Amino acid sequence: MNWVSSRSKILLMLAPTLIIFTMFVVYPVIYSGIFSFSRFQGFGNPSWIGFDNYTALLQDPFFWQSLQNTAVILVVALVILIPASFALALLLRRAIPGRGVLRALVFGPAIIAPILVGLIWVFILDPKIGLLNRVLEELGVSPIQWIGGDYLTPISVAIVFIWSSVGFAMTIFYAGLQMLPADVMEASALDGATGWQQIRFITIPMMRETFAIVTILMITNVFKIFELVYMLTGGGPVHRSETLVSYMYYVTFTNQQYGYGMALAVIITILGALVSLGYLAAVRRKEALA
């Protein structure tokens, strides 16, 4: 391939991506990193204040609230989503008439814009006009403040997140199931293994990698949750239902505390990476022990 590889041709082929990527991805990351050490209101010159933004974050109750909410969403989402989507993959693999259509319907929410997902769920969760409380009312249960109350919003957000991701996770599990060798299943069935034993002792151990992929993806996606909160509660009342990203958006663009917002963005990036890496390390250690 030497013939087409003159230096000018290589440069010509690489230049557009290199320039755009460096300017609009790499430079902004560095910019955020630097400005997180400044106080900047959008006009005049930023003043350099060292780690003040970061120490201020540690004393910001809204930061801790949004961190806690994100953690709650993460835990609720993972504990329900992973088993549910795996079970759904097993279910929709059975010989059910029209299962192709069912799989497509279950995946459907994944293609709807998050902002629209948020709007749709307002009409399910809203304490006054939402479907959920309407149904509860018919059953004689007193209404529950699913969103906008003091405590429940993060759990409701987690449920909406599960709704929009379950089909996506199911599809990855489904693809993983298809890659399992059929002869292992046949052999174990001949040995008298029940369906449950097959799942517990063969399928799940063999799909460890798929579980890891789905878990990492879902962790990263939870750290990106923003539009759902934006539409469901706007972070309120008084930042009670804020996630890390929605709080960062508020601080940066509503309050225009740019330096502080950048510090928050840096923390979110690092936290997201740490949780994913921590999970990966845990999986590795478990594999080494097994």
Add this chain to the structure above:
Amino acid sequence: MTIDIDAIAHAATDSPRSIAPARRRKNRRSGVIVGIIAYLVTFLIVLPLLWIVLLSFQPSSNILTNPFSLTHLTFDNYLNAANALPLLRMYGNTILIAVVSVTVGTAISFMSAYALTRMVFRRRKAQSSVRYYFLAGLAVPIYILLFPVYRLDLALGIFGTFAALIIPYVAVSIPFNTLLMTGFLREFPAEIEEAAIIDGVGLWRLCWSLVLPLMRPVIATILIFNIVYVFNEFPFASILINNPDMVTVSLAVSRFQGQYTVDYGGMMAAATIVLLPQLIIYAIFQRHVIAGMTVGAVKG
């Protein structure tokens, strides 16, 4: 490359061939139960969408008092929504942004992916370093880019034009495009291209009429993945577009709550108007969309 879900499904037949009659009967009954569960779960997942559609036909007075009633369904909400929404404009803007950013992003990623896998660098190390440089972008959450990109757009004087939004969309698509394209090209033998070069084909024709057609499946995946992303994107759009004439679909949806306040029927009709085309397109290209959106997860 793409996961052809139905083909895989057909290859793995679920029913074992020879089982005793008693067990088969038991299987049939449990099969019916499994089927019912599957349909029930799917119904629950689709329910929120059905609810929105039902509300959109409900007169606004009914939504607060008697939302389950089916007797007074009306089309008025749609007429109101169609009048109030800048439908043509918001779809026009979004399609323009999506077509330009996805075309440009795919084209330039293709060029660099080709250089990074096929062309011969004087220093080998440089080649793989540049590839990792792009791939590192996969770990960057877009939220850290929002404010800097806003400042950059202002500094470049493109704020207020569609380019302000298009260029960041191109930029954030580069890591994923690079991952899939270099992955494909590395597995694909270069012999055909070498033969073509010996026959005197130049770089342009080589890429355009030989390599690009070979990469059709990857390109399709990349196009679908990026179009879905751009169509649904909200954070960048909310900051980089401040001109009401330039709203995207997501931006318009984000304003429904303020725009319709208590006209819930109108809001739901507007939501359905946005939802329906997307679902219809999804229904048509269902298999490709699912493959396109999940292949990155499986590959990465």
